[in-house]
Amino acid sequence: MIVSLYQNRPSFGEIKKNVKTVINAVSDREFDILVLPELFAAGYQFKDTAEAHSLADPAGEGETFEKMQKL
Structure with missing residues (x-):
């Protein structure tokens, strides 16, 4: 089993861009499990709970x- 780790520096709130960055970085790699930071897609600088929920x-x-599942 191959476990791959990927650390990114997400752009806050730019989910599509962040997901695309991860996909581009790992799509040519072979792995069974890909481990990502818990907020790799949304980023970390939420003003409040409402903003977090909106993303x-x-x-x-x-x-x-769906995109991560296809990897």
Whole structure:
């Protein structure tokens, strides 16, 4: 089993850009499990809970989940 780790510096709130960056960085690698930071897509500088919720997808759903699942 190959476990791969990827550390990124996400651009806050730019989910599509951040996801694309990860996909581009790892798409030519071979792995069974890819470990990413918990907020690799949204970034970390939330003003409040409402802002965090506005950038979140339900667990196991959403565009980010679907793209990561295809890796």
